Amino acid sequence: MGAGATGLGVAWDLMLRGVAVIVVDQGDLAHGTSGRFHGLLHSGARYVLTDAVAAGQCQAENLCLRRIAGPYIEDTGGLFAAPPEVPDRLIDQWKQGCRAVNIPVAESVVVKGLNSRWNRVFSVNDGVINGYPLLQALARGIEEGGGRVLTHTRLVGAAEANGKIRKVILESAEGTQELAVDAVVNAAGPWAGEVAALWGDPLPLTLSRGVMVLFSHRQQPQVINRLDMPGDGDILVPHDHISIWGTTDRETALPEAPPPDYQEVIELMERGQEMFPDMGQWRVLRAFTGVRPLYRAPGSGSASTRDISRDFVVVEHPLSGAFSVIGGKWTTFRLMAQQVADRVAGYLHYSTPCQTQSHPLPPRLESFDSSGLAEPFLCECERVSTRQLQQYSGGSLSDLRTRTWFGMGPCQGTFCGHRVAAWQSLRVGVEQSDQELLNFRSERERGMLSALWGDNAVEWLLQRNIRFQGLGEPTK
Amino acid sequence: MRREWVVVGKGPSGLLSASLLLSAGYDVTIVAHGQGSFPLWSGTLDFYSVDQQLRPVAHPGDHRDLLSRYLSYDQWLSGWDTWRQILASIGVETQVDAMGANLLSPTVTGVLYPRYVVPGWQYACPVPEPVTVVSWHGIVDLDLESWAARYQLSSGLEAEIRYRPAPPSWSPRWTALHWAGFFDTEVGMAWLEHDLDEAAVGTNAQYPLLLPQVIGIRGTEKILNRLSLALGRTVKEIPLVAPALGGIRIQERWQRFLVRQGVRLLTGEVILVNNDGVKLADGRMLAGRTVLATGGVLGGGLRVNWDHTVVNTATGEAVLWSGNPEDLPVLSIGGDSSSYDVVGRSSGNWNGDVHGGAGQTLASVLKWWYSLQQEVSLAK
Numbered sequence A: 001m002g003a004g005a006t007g008l009g010v011a012w013d014l015m016l017r018g019v020a021v022i023v024v025d026q027g028d029l030a031h032g033t034s035g036r037f038h039g040l041l042h043s044g045a046r047y048v049l050t051d052a053v054a055a056g057q058c059q060a061e062n063l064c065l066r067r068i069a070g071p072y073i074e075d076t077g078g079l080f081a082a083p084p085e086v087p088d089r090l091i092d093q094w095k096q097g098c099r100a101v102n103i104p105v106a107e108s109v110v111v112k113g114l115n116s117r118w119n120r121v122f123s124v125n126d127g128v129i130n131g132y133p134l135l136q137a138l139a140r141g142i143e144e145g146g147g148r149v150l151t152h153t154r155l156v157g158a159a160e161a162n163g164k165i166r167k168v169i170l171e172s173a174e175g176t177q178e179l180a181v182d183a184v185v186n187a188a189g190p191w192a193g194e195v196a197a198l199w200g201d202p203l204p205l206t207l208s209r210g211v212m213v214l215f216s217h218r219q220q221p222q223v224i225n226r227l228d229m230p231g232d233g234d235i236l237v238p239h240d241h242i243s244i245w246g247t248t249d250r251e252t253a254l255p256e257a258p259p260p261d262y263q264e265v266i267e268l269m270e271r272g273q274e275m276f277p278d279m280g281q282w283r284v285l286r287a288f289t290g291v292r293p294l295y296r297a298p299g300s301g302s303a304s305t306r307d308i309s310r311d312f313v314v315v316e317h318p319l320s321g322a323f324s325v326i327g328g329k330w331t332t333f334r335l336m337a338q339q340v341a342d343r344v345a346g347y348l349h350y351s352t353p354c355q356t357q358s359h360p361l362p363p364r365l366e367s368f369d370s371s372g373l374a375e376p377f378l379c380e381c382e383r384v385s386t387r388q389l390q391q392y393s394g395g396s397l398s399d400l401r402t403r404t405w406f407g408m409g410p411c412q413g414t415f416c417g418h419r420v421a422a423w424q425s426l427r428v429g430v431e432q433s434d435q436e437l438l439n440f441r442s443e444r445e446r447g448m449l450s451a452l453w454g455d456n457a458v459e460w461l462l463q464r465n466i467r468f469q470g471l472g473e474p475t476k
Numbered sequence B: 001m002r003r004e005w006v007v008v009g010k011g012p013s014g015l016l017s018a019s020l021l022l023s024a025g026y027d028v029t030i031v032a033h034g035q036g037s038f039p040l041w042s043g044t045l046d047f048y049s050v051d052q053q054l055r056p057v058a059h060p061g062d063h064r065d066l067l068s069r070y071l072s073y074d075q076w077l078s079g080w081d082t083w084r085q086i087l088a089s090i091g092v093e094t095q096v097d098a099m100g101a102n103l104l105s106p107t108v109t110g111v112l113y114p115r116y117v118v119p120g121w122q123y124a125c126p127v128p129e130p131v132t133v134v135s136w137h138g139i140v141d142l143d144l145e146s147w148a149a150r151y152q153l154s155s156g157l158e159a160e161i162r163y164r165p166a167p168p169s170w171s172p173r174w175t176a177l178h179w180a181g182f183f184d185t186e187v188g189m190a191w192l193e194h195d196l197d198e199a200a201v202g203t204n205a206q207y208p209l210l211l212p213q214v215i216g217i218r219g220t221e222k223i224l225n226r227l228s229l230a231l232g233r234t235v236k237e238i239p240l241v242a243p244a245l246g247g248i249r250i251q252e253r254w255q256r257f258l259v260r261q262g263v264r265l266l267t268g269e270v271i272l273v274n275n276d277g278v279k280l281a282d283g284r285m286l287a288g289r290t291v292l293a294t295g296g297v298l299g300g301g302l303r304v305n306w307d308h309t310v311v312n313t314a315t316g317e318a319v320l321w322s323g324n325p326e327d328l329p330v331l332s333i334g335g336d337s338s339s340y341d342v343v344g345r346s347s348g349n350w351n352g353d354v355h356g357g358a359g360q361t362l363a364s365v366l367k368w369w370y371s372l373q374q375e376v377s378l379a380k
Helices: A005-016 A052-068 A088-100 A131-144 A189-197 A262-275 A330-348 A386-392 A397-404 A417-428 A430-449 A454-470 B012-023 B060-068 B073-089 B144-155 B176-183 B186-199 B220-231 B245-260 B325-330 B359-379
Strands: A022-024 A078-082 A120-124 A127-129 A148-150 A153-161 A164-172 A175-180 A184-186 A205-216 A223-226 A235-239 A242-246 A250-252 A284-295 A305-308 A312-316 A322-327 A377-379 B004-008 B027-032 B103-106 B112-115 B131-136 B159-164 B209-212 B235-238 B264-267 B270-274 B277-280 B285-287 B289-292 B302-304 B310-312 B340-342
Touching: A005 A022, A005 A131, A005 A330, A022 A153, A052 A088, A052 A127, A052 A330, A078 A088, A088 A120, A127 A235, A131 A148, A131 A397, A184 A189, A189 A205, A189 A284, A189 A322, A205 A262, A242 A262, A284 A322, A284 A430, A284 A454, A312 A330, A322 A330, A377 A417, A386 A397, A386 A417, A397 A417, A397 A430, A417 A430, A417 B144, A430 A454, A430 B144, A454 B302, A454 B325, B004 B012, B004 B277, B004 B285, B012 B027, B012 B073, B012 B245, B012 B359, B073 B359, B103 B144, B112 B144, B131 B144, B144 B159, B159 B186, B176 B186, B176 B245, B186 B220, B220 B235, B245 B264, B277 B289, B340 B359
Parallel strands: A022 A148, A078 A223, A184 A322, B004 B027, B004 B289, B027 B264, B131 B159, B131 B209, B209 B235, B289 B340
Antiparallel strands: A078 A120, A153 A164, A164 A175, A205 A242, A205 A250, A205 A284, A223 A235, A235 A242, A305 A312, A312 A322, B103 B112, B270 B277, B277 B285, B302 B310
């Protein structure tokens, strides 16, 4: 349950062991937390001061992902820059911590644009994960291996026999279906509590939200971290031609990511300008929130067998064959999947060991070559043409967006939203494509409104002008 | 009363203010930093609100509440004629409904949209009718199949469509401006006439024939008339999105007209305004009474900072904003004690996305103009 990094990772691992798998998600791939993160492939250096185990796992998985998922990792390298108030003692402690878990550290030159007083800078082997293509590749690999990936499908019930889970009931636009199963892995992230409640064993989850601000342009070639105890607003991650600045950590009530709180964005920006004094002038595109599921320490008297790690938790529910996995980091998703899959495979009496440390992920699809194309782009910011959309003719507008990246550039779909919707309407009809366009608009608008300053404020007003005065889209 | 005026901004409100000042014999300088909002505008004067069923209200007489913030109803009616006369004087003919109601004009996605005053080149009709639409591969904003389906939905009527191959010189980089430039040439015109001859075969000659709004910049009316004569039917345009040829044509003609009449048109960034005039970023001073037509946040007259402070870019003054995005389009600047007048978007009150675009241009400029005339007559 859940087509994020955890769910797809577990399914991939089990599939390689010969287990028949089905992945179910209520939305598109990476609908939840996996699609709402900063993209940092941790070296582990961020955690050496607080959690040496997590730091070591990050470093090992960092190297492993570079081996098995090379096409989805950008080897940007990372820097740690210490603000002037950080004492030398802490820096030495940090360097020793890195050495202890084999994170290579070197002194680095001063970074352009960085606060000139932050003159103690070190390089580590951070990188960037291209999350969407990686998860799309896992889904492809699972399907090619005989598994299935059902998106836009909700789990609404489970049935048992003799204390073992036997069936799940799924609902989608096509209707309700029952699937016979031997085991279920609940990897629904922030929704994991709701899923486990379906078999009567709700999980003690605490949800935490993190805000990230997205800027146009690759403001820095490398990942830049604040060398200090981990806190709010201390990571800048370059992604292709944008940059993500994050993040915050506040308790939140609902699994659905809320729009960023403006005060949190302000605080993030204030913190950012300590590091990069001109961040307030960077061209902001949007802000967004991700929701982290955290496992609350269980009270006494629980009947479940619970295996608690510092980073993530695997729960075996009283109902046999029902497993939940909570927490974790993108960087260590493979390791987490391995540990979950070990438990599930054991339960199912599969003896094949884990393959994922050495089995490369499916190759990356050739990126669409638009050079020399005798047709105009529908999305000029991200250079997406009709020809490229046609490769994914089955998808929803939001699925098309994450596959082709249309509507993700500085104009946030102002000039291409109606074009792609018009193309889509030939397949699904005008009324449905209008509805999808409305969803697309409100999703894009939500991000823009959360960072409504500078040219982005102008862009938002331009978008409204074109939508309501030019295109005649409904204002309500 | 001073004879010199400085108009800051060259969007519709700036040029309309300059035209009125010019007509009363004032000495006018226009100074602008940005392009102005003409390229975002098809050239129609909209002015509408919606009833409880969210249907557009059809008659200006139904807008008294909104209007009374700016003008009396009689002032509005005469202002409407003023608007049409000024456009006619710069060479842009307009259409209105004889009964004073809205005309209906389809958008580039096929939605029928109410408009009051519509330039002559744009298709508009009092009641919906079946139409023929011809477009060329490469004009990505106008997707004909989808257009016809939505037109059918919004009007219940048929739209015949004909997709045609792009001309031989076309490249994927062509924007609306390239197309328009091509049709302004003799070669382009000949190609167009020949292509439409073929495109029209088998279509219903009773239906008006509609084309995307790329039919020239300077020669539009001439081309459309020639096509109408050759095909024996009405030939008009459907406006595209920005860059909008309708607004660009009007801006070119209007600026040329004003400059010919002796208005100075300068490029410069105003950084200070006082009772003597304005100071530009390059150090130049322009003397005169000042009217700001700087266009709000979208036009560049206001800037929003990351901490949600808002600044009037021409004066450096802070402008109060609640932080609510819905208030951003209606922020107003100036006031009774200001050393400048304000017209257009920054006069507040009117959200063009809700109440119709360009209506505010006319209402706010006329309000300013009428009060100026009152001031003049009091001074006498």
